Amino acid sequence: MRGVKADxxxxxxxxxxSPFLSRARKQAVVLAFVSATAFAHVGSPDVFxxxxxxxxxxxxxxxxxxxxxxxxxxxxRSLAPGVEKIELTPTPMTGIASTxxxxxxxxxxxxxxxxxxxxxxxxxxxxxxxxxxxxxxPKGTGELPVPVPAVALRMxxxxxxxxxxxxxxxxxxxxxxxxIVGAGVREATLDPEVPAKRWSRKTTVAMACASAVVIAALWxxxxxxxxxxxxxxxxxxxxxxITATLNQPDQLQLRVTDPGWLKQRRLDDLIxxxxxxxxxxxxxxxxMDRIAHLHPEQTATGFFETRLxxxxxxxxxxxxxxxxxSGFAETAIGELALPNVDGKPVTGDDAEGPTVFETGYKMxxxxxxxxxxxxxxxxLFSFEIVGLDGKxxxxxxxxxxxxxxxxxxxxxxxVFAHLHPTGSVPMASVAVASPAAMIAMHETSVGPVVxxxxxxxxxxxxxxxxxxKRAGKVVTGAFDVTVI
Amino acid sequence: xxxxxxxxxxxxxSVFGVTSxxxxxxxxxxxxxxxxRDTFWTPPHVAIQLxxxxxxxxxxxxILWTTFTNAPLRxxxxxxxxxxxxxxxxxxxxxxxxxIASAPFDDWWHNAYxxxxxxxSPPHVVLAIGxxxxxxxxxxxxxxxxxxxxxxxxxxxxWLFLYVASMILVALLVVVLExxxxxxxxxxxxxxxxxxxxxxxxxIASRTTGxxxxxxxxxxxxxxxxxxxxxxxxxxxxxPKLGPVLHEVxxxxxxxxxxxxxxxxFVLDLLxxxxxxxxxxxxxxxxxxxxxxxxxxVQWPFADFLQSPAARNAVFGSSYxxxxxxPQSYAATWRFVPLExxxxxxxxxxxxxxxxxxxxxxxxxxxxxxxxxxx
Numbered sequence: 001m002r003g004v005k006a007d008x009x010x011x012x013x014x015x016x017x018s019p020f021l022s023r024a025r026k027q028a029v030v031l032a033f034v035s036a037t038a039f040a041h042v043g044s045p046d047v048f049x050x051x052x053x054x055x056x057x058x059x060x061x062x063x064x065x066x067x068x069x070x071x072x073x074x075x076x077r078s079l080a081p082g083v084e085k086i087e088l089t090p091t092p093m094t095g096i097a098s099t100x101x102x103x104x105x106x107x108x109x110x111x112x113x114x115x116x117x118x119x120x121x122x123x124x125x126x127x128x129x130x131x132x133x134x135x136x137x138p139k140g141t142g143e144l145p146v147p148v149p150a151v152a153l154r155m156x157x158x159x160x161x162x163x164x165x166x167x168x169x170x171x172x173x174x175x176x177x178x179x180i181v182g183a184g185v186r187e188a189t190l191d192p193e194v195p196a197k198r199w200s201r202k203t204t205v206a207m208a209c210a211s212a213v214v215i216a217a218l219w220x221x222x223x224x225x226x227x228x229x230x231x232x233x234x235x236x237x238x239x240x241x242i243t244a245t246l247n248q249p250d251q252l253q254l255r256v257t258d259p260g261w262l263k264q265r266r267l268d269d270l271i272x273x274x275x276x277x278x279x280x281x282x283x284x285x286x287x288m289d290r291i292a293h294l295h296p297e298q299t300a301t302g303f304f305e306t307r308l309x310x311x312x313x314x315x316x317x318x319x320x321x322x323x324x325x326s327g328f329a330e331t332a333i334g335e336l337a338l339p340n341v342d343g344k345p346v347t348g349d350d351a352e353g354p355t356v357f358e359t360g361y362k363m364x365x366x367x368x369x370x371x372x373x374x375x376x377x378x379x380l381f382s383f384e385i386v387g388l389d390g391k392x393x394x395x396x397x398x399x400x401x402x403x404x405x406x407x408x409x410x411x412x413x414x415v416f417a418h419l420h421p422t423g424s425v426p427m428a429s430v431a432v433a434s435p436a437a438m439i440a441m442h443e444t445s446v447g448p449v450v451x452x453x454x455x456x457x458x459x460x461x462x463x464x465x466x467x468x469k470r471a472g473k474v475v476t477g478a479f480d481v482t483v484i
Numbered sequence: 485x486x487x488x489x490x491x492x493x494x495x496x497x498s499v500f501g502v503t504s505x506x507x508x509x510x511x512x513x514x515x516x517x518x519x520x521r522d523t524f525w526t527p528p529h530v531a532i533q534l535x536x537x538x539x540x541x542x543x544x545x546x547i548l549w550t551t552f553t554n555a556p557l558r559x560x561x562x563x564x565x566x567x568x569x570x571x572x573x574x575x576x577x578x579x580x581x582x583x584i585a586s587a588p589f590d591d592w593w594h595n596a597y598x599x600x601x602x603x604x605s606p607p608h609v610v611l612a613i614g615x616x617x618x619x620x621x622x623x624x625x626x627x628x629x630x631x632x633x634x635x636x637x638x639x640x641x642x643w644l645f646l647y648v649a650s651m652i653l654v655a656l657l658v659v660v661l662e663x664x665x666x667x668x669x670x671x672x673x674x675x676x677x678x679x680x681x682x683x684x685x686x687x688i689a690s691r692t693t694g695x696x697x698x699x700x701x702x703x704x705x706x707x708x709x710x711x712x713x714x715x716x717x718x719x720x721x722x723x724p725k726l727g728p729v730l731h732e733v734x735x736x737x738x739x740x741x742x743x744x745x746x747x748x749x750f751v752l753d754l755l756x757x758x759x760x761x762x763x764x765x766x767x768x769x770x771x772x773x774x775x776x777x778x779x780x781x782v783q784w785p786f787a788d789f790l791q792s793p794a795a796r797n798a799v800f801g802s803s804y805x806x807x808x809x810x811p812q813s814y815a816a817t818w819r820f821v822p823l824e825x826x827x828x829x830x831x832x833x834x835x836x837x838x839x840x841x842x843x844x845x846x847x848x849x850x851x852x853x854x855x856x857x858x859x
Contacts, residue, residue: 100731172581189858225606
């Protein structure tokens with residue numbers, strides 16, 4: 001289990017506009033900084049990636065560890081028969097170490113399934129890693145680089161059994177060493193057979209000194225432990241925040257804020273993903289009945305600006321997807337209260353929805369309702385646009401180079417994931433890992449069915465927004481799903 | 485009835501355990517520097533934990549045997565919480581249990597905070613305390629036996645005592661290995677830790693055995709042990725199994741060239757017989773100062789040599805550095821770490837001088853006590 005829930009409630013009520021806003025309708029103010037695990041997605045640390053390792057189409061799942069250094073679990077499923085061997089090699093995505101791979105690990109074939117393989121790899125440092133999946137078979141060999149962000153997510157508490165064992169050993173060893181010192185002073189220098197005095201001042205002083213040393217050692221050890229734990233806790237990932245101001249009736253100013261994590265994190269090193277430095281999602285909360293997928297322009301380091309489409313008043317969750325030049329992707333998170341916004345219709349790559357489809361067309365989840373969705377289990381979520389005749393629309397187009405974009409959002413706000421048909425990895429990260437792989441993944445023809453590989457991280461109620469492009473227009477479908 | 489002139493099985497087993505641990509520790513460090521990947525069951529870990537297991541089982545058995553039978557050792561045993569046995573057996577057993585307790589602690593530490601890639605972490609220190617306790621227990625076992633023996637048997641036990649003392653020196657200097665790497669040998673902190681840990685062992689060895697060249701012998705054994713590891717470990721092929729790999733490695737990477745503590749040890753051995761009439765504190769002050777005064781002018785230029793191209797070979801080992809060490813690092817570019825300014829350096833050396841004196845004084849006191857140990 002790797003999913004981490006947002007464990008802090010929002011400080012303000014959901015779905016209402018604050019009194020301040022009712023007085024100053026021109027301004028929208030961020031109400032809260034949402035605490036959650038959010039490096040490229042929120043509460044969804046596992047990586048899902050679909051691509052070709054040479055002649056072999058693969059679906060890869062990487063479940064990163066909670067602590068770094070730690071062990072990532074890797075599942076590889078060949079989508080076509082013929083793969084005989086899968087080798088796994090982790091390297092940092094950039095820098096000199098990216099050119100010195102360690103010895104590859106061979107993934108083990110899953111019993112009873114000739115196309116599935118499992119393996120484990122150590123991720124040794126925080127940052128942007130890639131796992132090279134090398135597939136071999138009769139058609140030769142091929143490699144698929146899969147970007148993986150490695151961050152420490154939490155500190156694992158000590159189990160009751162281990163803590164009792166260690167406390168018991170500590171007590172035994174503390175008493176033992178004091179008794180040994182006492183025995184040493186009392187008897188060790190006596191000749192054989194000479195009876196020892198039961199007690200003496202010297203023995204008492206020695207045992208008192210030993211006790212003092214033991215107490216001092218335990219105190220010092222505890223202080224050291226606390227200090228190391230505090231140092232480690234600073235390495236636990238802290239998501240970027242995002243604050244916003246509505247400075248014109250339909251213009252949103254955004255500021256990405258760093259709550260302090262690793263000093264290496266910068267905001268002046270962002271690279272475009274699908275041609276945009278930020279993919280901004282506004283989701284009306286808690287109903288999740290409205291979503292806007294916008295692409296703000298950067299006006300200065302950490303500052304962005306965008307026009308808003310028409311949006312109803314309410315509280316909105318704000319998710320800003322960005323990618324650093326190292327390929328490390330993050331989702332900046334915040335919350336925003338908006339008055340009724342009377343904006344212009346979206347243009348270009350911007351989208352909002354759910355779409356009210358013209359008569360005769362609708363977006364459907366292929367076999368969606370017929371199969372149970374199980375937490376953490378990788379599945380292909382497939383969607384299509386069908387006409388009145390029930391036939392799928394054949395005129396789908398790539399949307400920002402992808403067959404489509406999908407957002408999975410949990411109703412308690414603890415999960416937000418932005419997916420493509422290639423999986424959960426931003427294309428900008430893929431480009432850093434392998435420009436050739438990124439080019440190969442850009443889709444030129446789409447559909448009619450568009451599928452997203454994903455393992456929803458936790459049990460609960462989710463909303464899926466799916467954005468496909470048809471006839472030059474981006475349409476957004478909304479689907480409810482119960483995950484068991 | 486065992487013969488007092490023989491070396492009993494439990495002493496041999498303890499010495500074996502101590503040796504296993506010390507080889508294991510250096511092997512483990514080489515493993516981390518070249519292969520990287522770590523599980524509880526790597527061969528070096530097994531070698532280390534073997535020490536705790538041997539100490540725990542051997543000395544546990546010895547204690548139970550002495551407590552519940554009419555064993556000959558009963559006459560030379562001490563009473564700890566109602567149990568009887570030689571004092572060294574209790575210390576060994578305590579060390580063994582401490583080592584064993586460190587295993588789940590270390591495992592949890594890895595799971596909670598990630599694999600620690602540093603020597604000095606709380607669970608590692610618990611392990612080191614246990615290991616050094618086993619070594620001290622072994623030393624006390626040998627000392628008590630030695631003090632009850634005479635002639636050839638005593639001489640054999642004296643050699644064993646010096647050997648175990650050298651293993652203690654190896655263990656103590658491993659704990660501070662991160663501060664005594666060649667790149668730190670022009671800093672006061674390096675000399676501070678060496679002065680803190682070495683004179684105590686040399687003084688114990690000299691006082692307890694009474695041999696004139698005890699300190700030299702101990703440091704010679706330490707030197708031979710580390711040179712053996714320096715020259716043998718790189719013969720074992722190894723490749724990194726973890727990233728980031730910043731530097732290609734094809735064999736185990738050993739710890740560096742041993743410290744030249746044999747030089748001050750030789751001088752101390754030479755001068756200690758001339759100080760016998762002095763008070764212990766006077767001897768400690770002079771000996772502590774001598775240790776540092778002799779070490780500095782020997783180790784300092786030798787560190788320059790270790791950083792030079794002439795030392796970048798299999799003999800001196802300066803060409804070895806870790807797979808995850810940057811080619812721009814101090815070790816890989818053979819530069820000294822400028823850790824301290826002039827004032828910090830002078831103050832640091834002053835502290836090193838005080839440490840050396842106190843360490844010598846403690847060692848002399850412990851040696852005098854060990855000389856009288858009978859049980």
